[in-house]
Amino acid sequence: MATAAVSLPGKRRGRHSPLPGLPLTLGITVAWLSILLLLPLVALFAKSLTLGPGHFFEAAFSRRAIASYELSFGAALVAAGVNAVFGLLVAWVLVRYRFPGRRLLGALVDLPFALPTAVAGIALTAVYADTGWVGKPVAAFGIKLAYNPIGVVIALTFIGLPFVVRTVEPVLADMGRGLEEAAATLGARRWTIFRRVILPEIFPAIVTGFALAFARGVGEYGSVIFIAGNMPFKSEIAPLLIVTKLEEYDYAGATAIATVLLLASLVLLLLINLWQGRELKRRSA
Amino acid sequence: MSAKNAAVTESLLTKTILILVAVAYVALILVLPLASVFSEAFRHGIAAFKAAIVEPDALAAIQLTLTVAAISVPINMVCGLAAAWAVTKHDFRGKQLLISLIDVPFSISPVVAGLMYLLLFGAQGWFGEWLLAHDIRIAFAKPGIVLATLIVTLPFVARELIPLMQAQGREEEEAALTLGAPGWRIFLWVTLPNIRWGLLYGVLLTNARAMGEFGAVSVISGHIRGETNTMPLQVEVLYNEYNFAAAFAVASLLAGLALVTLVVKTLLEWRHGDQLAAAGH
């Protein structure tokens, strides 16, 4: 039986609970998911299959495609890494300290969820391009933050920021001080306590947040294409390549690349679910 | 318990540095871009801003965005409620699979989502010929935009409600059952009041995403000015024409919406935090 439900002992007659409404709600749910999700997924995979292996691999792994994967996955990895470190910092500060503006900081963290990606895209470009508030002073050192892979990383850092903060915050908040106090009475200093007691406790949450930010970053489109530069082989992300192929009416090519991205996302999702399931078991033991 | 345990907290200096770094990070990555939207939108003054907004294509985009949201948010709300009810108040085989499926749209790239609908309803798609024969247009038309929006906003309400309803358990509903209440009554009078803040929260997020969706809609819409451009697409079009002021003007409306969403969200968490799911979004 699935583990996700709260099931009451001693009320197990038959497979369904005595509450009504299952046929109707299940029917709606299945129809909803089938029409919106499953059918399109099947269409995508079916189209991929019709390409035949040779053509598929040619399109999915052309040099240009591979360059785009490298950029998309690579930048997502870097951005998720940056967010793992700073997201942890932000979560720590929000949970552990009291200071003026704390609530404001907490509310702002969710901005990337609420702000449309296109708006984020043009805003980030405005700030980090050569003429922007940050781009201009930095350009004096000869560093360009926009229209290149660095811009992609910046955009993906924006997008992924809430993921680590929001997954680590509840775990930190629930932790309580008992373990730290125990470690203190055993002679450990603050940094040792953080490294050996606190960090292992919150590590699974950090990994989950990292993985979610990474998965989101790989497929991100709207916030990236304005700041990216979009030069094939250099600063072209995979989703953009798909769009370009579509504009050239190369549906086959677009489908092939989309399939690669989709499979990567599904595998990531599976891994994240497995990881979370494992952590849930460990914690409740 | 005292919060000033010298042994188990960092020194004041360390704390201050950490807070400053955290604030600087958020300011750099989040606040500056947000501020720049409004700064650029009003760069040429309020009159220019107004002119950009009331321009016919912009108005059409606003109307389309509102329409799409007005259609997709209720659909996903109702279906999300149904899914949450089925999953949390019943036991059946495949329940976990269902829950996992609901999460899938979160990990799909929006461009891939839009492409999938193109493959179904585009001219060369599975239903392409049938649609052509019946003179129905889904791809490159409003219905396609609604569909694309539906899939990317699919999980929000369900993901918010499922952990919440699981934590609340089934006892109240079962009590109502023993008291003779029919299904609809149980749902409306027992369940719904318990989940109303979580539901509002989910609807809020759904709406924010529905109005702001870009990638999926971009692929399926065909970018037909005045007809199939939502606000985010209109922003892109204006930007690519180097009409920056107008682009940021429309963008600022969306940014304003985002701020309202954040404010309402914060209020909800503050006042009713215990009645929202603790799950990470």
Place this chain on the structure above:
Amino acid sequence: MTITVRNIVKGFGNYPALRSVSLDIEDGAFVALLGPSGSGKTTLLRIIAGLETAESGQILFGGEDVTDRAPQDRGIGFVFQNYALFRHMTVEHNIAFGLEVMKRGQRPASNAIKARVEELLELVQLPGYGKRYPSQLSGGQRQRVALARALAREPSILLLDEPFGALDAKVRRELREALREIHDRVGLTSIFVTHDYEEAFALADKVAILGQGKIEQFDTPEAVQQHPANDYVREFLS
């Protein structure tokens, strides 16, 4: 190691948890801080440990003023009510923790640490449990591991905060006896906090009865029972 508590005052906001409390504990004594919830007993224990700071007053260990010293430097062992075991470490790593975080110069060699862990596991009657994880142990076993962990660094003072609070009656009795035995064997000055007077009288050499932030009586269990100092003590014991 003698413990001297002198005029400790502690408040939380407007709430006076401890109102000028003083206590003299002899070397090797086993003392119970007894009282209902809110009497300040846990606060006093935590101040002795250095986990809280008093507003005024002093704490002396063996005549030395440790009032401003961090808990890391007080040479104490502390057993928490809810064990506070490190969930991601095995039993042996939990116990060895206090030794492993010592600075290079002072840290014993790794086989010395291992030997010490074995010795402690024997002491708390959990031989061979080293490789298990806390989640695999019962409540009573976890408390024993917490005790072993607190003793690893050979502290001169052992502090226990309602150590048996979370356990059922049978396990409490077993652990009570084990604790007394260990105390007698090792000869540590020990203070434990409890709200259960039976437990206090069964275990302690001397009992300090606290009420509303003051010590009402501090004497041997017999003396307290036969000559209660005031009505408060009398009522508490009935």
